[in-house]
Every structure is written in C-alpha cells, then in structure tokens.
Amino acid sequence: MTDEHHPDPGLATRLERVRADVSAAALTAGRQPDEITTIVVTKFHPASLVAQLAALGVHDIGENRHQEARAKAAELADLEVTWHFIGQLQGKKARQVRAYAGAIHSIDRPSLVDALASDESELDAFVQVNLTDDPGRGGVAPAELEALVEHVVSSPGLRLRGLMAVAPLGEPARPAFARVRGFSERIRRIAPDAGALSMGMSHDYSDAILEGATHLRIGTAITGNRPA
Numbered sequence: 001m002t003d004e005h006h007p008d009p010g011l012a013t014r015l016e017r018v019r020a021d022v023s024a025a026a027l028t029a030g031r032q033p034d035e036i037t038t039i040v041v042t043k044f045h046p047a048s049l050v051a052q053l054a055a056l057g058v059h060d061i062g063e064n065r066h067q068e069a070r071a072k073a074a075e076l077a078d079l080e081v082t083w084h085f086i087g088q089l090q091g092k093k094a095r096q097v098r099a100y101a102g103a104i105h106s107i108d109r110p111s112l113v114d115a116l117a118s119d120e121s122e123l124d125a126f127v128q129v130n131l132t133d134d135p136g137r138g139g140v141a142p143a144e145l146e147a148l149v150e151h152v153v154s155s156p157g158l159r160l161r162g163l164m165a166v167a168p169l170g171e172p173a174r175p176a177f178a179r180v181r182g183f184s185e186r187i188r189r190i191a192p193d194a195g196a197l198s199m200g201m202s203h204d205y206s207d208a209i210l211e212g213a214t215h216l217r218i219g220t221a222i223t224g225n226r227p228a
C-alpha cells in the first residue's frame, strides 16, 4: 500500500528524472526551466496517486474525463493543486468543470465557449488546435482558429492563455510543434498576451520544449503505466 505518507519510490525517481530532462531541454533551447509548467496527467489513477504527487511538490494535475476528475477533486479538496481539464468536453458538463478546474486546455468550438462563459469567475483557457485531418482527434481546424480565438477573447470569464495541441501519430513531433508555434504567432495579432503553448507528452516533451512549449502534459513517464 502506498499513500502520501508512504510514497512509491519509483514515482519519486521518475518525477526527478523528468524534471531533470525538462531542465536540460530548456537549457538546450536557451530557455529558463522555470518558464515551463509540468502538468502531471493522472487519468485512470486513483486519488491517492495525486496525493503522493502533491507531497512530492507537484502543483498541476491533468485529467481528461469529467466524472473521474470531479470525484478526485472532491476527495482531495484540501490539497493545493490546480486541476487542468485536458479532454474533450460536452457543453452540458462545462459548468461542472468550472467548479473544480483552474484551466481548460481543450476548447475546440464556439458552443463550448458559450457554455464555459461566466460572469462569476475567471478560468484559464487554451484553444486546442487539431494537427490532423481527423475531426475525431479533437481541436479546431487551423482554418477556423482565428474565429474561435476571437470568440474566447470576447467571452466573459475566460482568460485566454494560448494554444494546446497533441502531436499526430506516425509523424515526427518536432515539425508538428513548429506548426503550433506558427499558429501562436497568428493568434497573437488578436490576443497579444496569449503566448502559452500546452504541448509535449511523455514521448515528445523535449521536442515540445525546443519549439517553445510552456505547459507540458506528462502522464506515463511520471506515473508509470495507467491501470487497465
């Protein structure tokens, strides 16, 4: 049995290794390691793993399924962590996600922006760009990016931070991340402060850092394999 008082030694080792790799890649890119936020993705893992991560100094947790995220956030309400929602989201669940999440990385359509808008509180927002031709992969098509960004910027309660992307399968990640950097330049004509880039996962975070990632979403490289 492991819990926050008896952490899994493998977890601490993997976390340290990733932190060292992130710092090394940042220095290679001529960047400061502290400009990069590592979000640890804990989907399918129990709340106890999140508690162990928090005890190891992790402050940013990523989840991609609302029911699961909501349950963990409720169980761990006294932990000082920010919950990042990174999965596809139904509009009717949007208000519920606002209740626990500090950031949403998967804004992909105008109706979701409308569902997330609020006069009561601010939520950090990332617009997800689809780097494939398959709409099922999530994210807005690049041709519709500016219109969606304008919609976010003109909606109350959403603080646009930047863009999110997942590297396509079956092609090198670095050129894909370079395309996202180009999209970022495009949207900053509309939203000059929205320069954040949420990109880079377990297998490609070093490439993402070289292309300017500010928010990494790393699961298995830190947590180990997800339970079936």
Ligand SMILES: *Cc1c(COP(=O)(O)O)cnc(C)c1O
Pocket (backbone or CB within 6 Å): 041, 043, 064, 086, 087, 166, 201, 202, 203, 217, 218, 219, 220, 221
């Ligand atoms: C699961 C997931 C990740 C983390 O993936 P790993 O390969 O385990 O690092 C990152 N981003 C999104 C959107 C995910 O769903």
